[in-house]
Amino acid sequence: MYCSKCGTQLVEGKAFCSGCGQPVSGPPAPPSAYSAPAMATAPAGVIPSYASAPPMAVPFPSPYAGFWLRVVAHIIDSLIAGVVIGIFFLLGLAFIGIGSLTEMFRGMENSDAAPPVALILMMIFIGIAALFSGWIYYAYMESSPNQGTLGKMALGLIVTDLQGRRVTFGRASGRFFARIITGMIPLGIGFMMAGFTERKQALHDMIAGCLVLRKS
DSSP, X not given: OBXXXXXXXXXXXXXXXXXXXXXXXXXXXXXXXXXXXXXXHSOTTOOOGXXXXXXXXXXXXXXXXXXXXXXXXXXXXXXXXXXXXHHHHHHHHXXXXXXXXXXXXXXXXXXXXXXXXXXXXXXXXXXXXHHHHHHHHHHHHHHSTTOSOHHHHHTTEEEEEXXXXXXXXXXXXXXXXXXHHHHHSGGGHHHHGGGTSTTOOOHHHHHHTEEEEEOO
C-alpha cells in the first residue's frame, strides 16, 4: 500500500506516512468479490464463496400432469381399447357363426324368450378378454422404460411412484385395478380429483401410490 500524496510505501501498523507525514486514512478495503486479486488468491479450480452471485428464483411449471392432459391421454387409450374389443368381437362372432347369431336375435324378438346361451358366453368372453388385455396393456406399458401408455407417450406423460421412480409391474397392476374403484365413485369425482388435489392425483393414483408427471 502506498501513500496517496507522495507515493511512499506505507509501513503496516503506522498511522502516518514516513515520507510526508500524511495520515493513513484507514485499513485497505477488502478486494472486490469479482476483482482479479481476489480471484488470483483463491486456490486453483476454486471460486471464492463471496464471488458467487445469489441464485435467482426461476418459476418452473408444475411437473404434475393436469386433469385435461390426462383426459386426452385417456381418450387416445380408449380408442386403442375399442379396436382391441372389436377384434375380440369378431373372434367371438367367428366362433359362433354369423348365421347362428342372426337366429339368436330373431329368437330374442319375443320379449319372453331368454337370451341364448351362446350369446351370453360370447359376451362373457369379450368382457374377460377386454379386462385381461387392458390389464396387460396398462401394467406393462406403465412399468416399461416408456413409463406410460401410448396415450400418455403421445402427450409426454409418465407414471412414477411417489419418489419419481419407475413403477414395478405389480404397482402398475394395482393402479389399473384401483381404477375400477375410482369408476364406482358417482359423477366421476374419483377421476376429477386429478384436477384439484395437490399433486394432481386421481383416486386410483392415491391408492396405488403413483404420480402422473410431465416429462422434463
